Amino acid sequence: MKASVLQPDVARYLLDHCTPPDRLLEELAAETLAATGDSAGMQISPDQGRFLTMITQLVAPDVAVEVGTFTGYSSICIARGLSGGRLHCFDVSEEWTSIARRHWERAGLTDRVTLTLGPAADTLAAFDQPVDLAFLDADKQGYPVYYELLVERLRPGGLLMVDNTLWSGRVTDPADETPTTVSIREFNDLVAADPRVTTVLLPLADGLTMIRKN
Numbered sequence: 001m002k003a004s005v006l007q008p009d010v011a012r013y014l015l016d017h018c019t020p021p022d023r024l025l026e027e028l029a030a031e032t033l034a035a036t037g038d039s040a041g042m043q044i045s046p047d048q049g050r051f052l053t054m055i056t057q058l059v060a061p062d063v064a065v066e067v068g069t070f071t072g073y074s075s076i077c078i079a080r081g082l083s084g085g086r087l088h089c090f091d092v093s094e095e096w097t098s099i100a101r102r103h104w105e106r107a108g109l110t111d112r113v114t115l116t117l118g119p120a121a122d123t124l125a126a127f128d129q130p131v132d133l134a135f136l137d138a139d140k141q142g143y144p145v146y147y148e149l150l151v152e153r154l155r156p157g158g159l160l161m162v163d164n165t166l167w168s169g170r171v172t173d174p175a176d177e178t179p180t181t182v183s184i185r186e187f188n189d190l191v192a193a194d195p196r197v198t199t200v201l202l203p204l205a206d207g208l209t210m211i212r213k214n
């Protein structure tokens, strides 16, 4: 789980006042840590997971898309919020998503989730269904490309959520010119200036941008 941009005691307080994850998600987080080591930090936080389930319940999408599945935490949270729709997951890693597949099975979600492996720029370009809800959490330098492909496919009123848009607060540090920070900063500027959408950047976890297609 990436560090929150909030002070640690405030971040802890928020987590303590959010419905906690169930045993399956706890076990998935533990297995992810054991199997992937430092990469486990890519997993979304428990409060973000609750938020994704709640938003999915509110939007009630027929077609939901996730770009960046890793070992499955966020996909389980989204799929659990579905009421009849389907979640289409995109990732490049057979190894990491094999853990996701096992946990979709355990969670009884296999009939609601489809996984496509390959670079998301290609697999999204080939995806031809109108999208109601999307969650973007893949390689940060690819965000502008994935954003364009997703906005084109979002139906009017559809919602795109983008993770890590505060990048531990580094986007506000003008001295930070590392490639990922610069990419996210440019991405945030691009979204804020896009007349096709209405957007709010929430300070949830590492920053979650809510983007509604007008």
Ligand SMILES: C[S@@+](CC[C@H](N)C(=O)[O-])C[C@H]1O[C@@H](n2cnc3c(N)ncnc32)[C@H](O)[C@@H]1O
Pocket: 042, 043, 044, 067, 068, 069, 070, 071, 072, 073, 074, 075, 090, 091, 092, 093, 096, 118, 119, 120, 121, 137, 138, 139, 142
């Ligand atoms: C931050 S992790 C996703 C975390 C996940 N949402 C969760 O909650 O556990 C990013 C994922 O993006 C995937 N990824 C990286 N580059 C990609 C690409 N070009 N196309 C598709 N997926 C990619 C990685 O394999 C990794 O699983």
